[in-house]
Amino acid sequence: MIAWIAFGWRPDEASDGQVWVTSRGPGGAWRNPQTVNTAPVTRNYGGVAVAAAPGGELRLLYASGDPDTVSVVYEVTSSDDGKTWSLPRELTEGSVQALRADSEGGWHALIIGPEPFNSQLRYGYAAPGGAWTWTAIGPATDEYRADLGLLELGGRKSRIVLTTRAGTTANPQPHLHLYRSDDGVAWVRATQAPMPAEAVSDPTIRPQLLAVPRGDGLVVAAWSNYGSGMVLASISTDGGRSFGPVEVIAQHSPDGSFSPEIDYGIEPGLGYDPQTDVLVASWNEIETGAGETFPWPTRSYLARRPLDRPLGQPWLDGVTPGTIDQPRRILDRQRRTYLFATPDGAHAGLIIIDERNYQSRMTYREVHLPALTTQAES
Known part of the structure; x- marks a missing residue:
């Protein structure tokens, strides 16, 4: 749906x-x-x-x-x-x-x-x-965007919330907070590894949470910095009680962008493949430079993250669906894509948005997660 x-x-x-x-x-x-x-x-x-x-x-x-x-x-x-x-x-x-x-x-x-x-x-x-x-949940701290993950493990239903706030005139300090609750009433802040200022320095849009019943509970938080082009993640392996260091998903250059023409890296989507024990992420990079008009040219990309690597590592280059032999190829310069996958990895696909058509703009393409995780290139 x-x-x-x-x-x-x-x-x-x-x-x-x-x-x-x-x-x-x-x-x-x-x-x-x-x-x-x-x-x-x-x-x-x-x-x-x-x-x-x-x-x-x-x-x-x-x-x-x-x-x-x-x-x-x-x-x-x-x-x-x-x-x-x-x-x-x-x-x-x-x-x-x-x-x-x-x-x-x-x-x-x-x-x-x-x-x-x-x-x-x-x-x-x-x-x-x-x-x-x-x-x-928490104090009234001028939240801007948020996402909810639901982790069912050992008869317990844990709710994990990722919330972001850009700096405002009244509250200039931006933040990214993670909360956890087992009953939906009492909420506690998760322990978060120190986060560099640039990780939340710009408006942090489209946060995404993935909760998977793996081990003691795998929870992945991803977000993007609208102004700097960075697409980032932080991983928990204890059910959302604590999260590791920031990991760079979009790693083409230090600021996360593919080329000088790309202004924004946005809209991360997350999936997990239990066959290979690998995470997959999608994101979009948008050109809004001189001479460009809406709908802005867009590139869509995938990255992968084997879970046998230590926390805090950058993600690896993935491949664009349908172009296994040529990583990083543009899917369509006028379309934005969003990876969707069920927590068990049984169903996955790309939701594709065509911004040139306001009414019938959505399509869906099935993807095979094991192919993405085993045939990608680093």
Whole structure:
């Protein structure tokens, strides 16, 4: 199941957002995308997240608001594999960051609110058939973006949260924090290795968490620095209690960029292949230099990280899908890609965004993780 927000279907493209969703049917074919919102959403101030429960129920959260006031979170559900969806139901105030479903059909959500940016981080839980309850995580430290990982191991459900904040006028010090909770109520800060200032010196967008029931619990945090082009990671092998030194994913040059024309390295995606015990990451690098106009030229890349290497090591060059013999080749200069993989590595693919088409912009390409991890070049 894939969901996205598209703009541009009328002249007021900053506030004409439509929430689109598509899902696979029993035969594996993708259904025609459909919209689930009943009123347009506003650009940049909402977010969208989807998840599927083991029993077949699908849920989608999205939000819309104004940066100067609040953002409202809505929920829609489907009980027929995404053929039809309920009308939106208002849940709370905030911006949507993540949605997960556990093995027992419980739902776990992460929002920042009530204001969509620079506001309080909150975790939500809904038991199967139950109502949502919301708990604040940490102090109100002007959070900007966040992600939620769910680790089910030894009968325990651990929630791990990665949250980032860029410097603001009121709070100029940026940060990257990791929290952990076994009950969703009591949250503690994870122990983090010292982090160099440049790792969070610019607005840290698109944080990503991967939680895998490997050993005592493998948790990988990844993020990107929008202004410096760096794509970075930190790894925990104890279930999110402590995280190792910063590791560079995009390592083409010391600042993480591929060439002088590339300004931004963004949007890391993570996967884990249990057959080879190797992590895989994708990211996009965007040119916004002189003479370039939107949609900006984009390069998409992959990197790999064998877990038998010590913590703190740079990741290794991966290969772009379909070009095994030529690492680093551009997938398509006008498309951005995002690696998705289930925690067990059984299913993986690239979600591909074509920014030249505002309405039918999403496609999906299957990838074989063992091929990426064993045939890549360092």
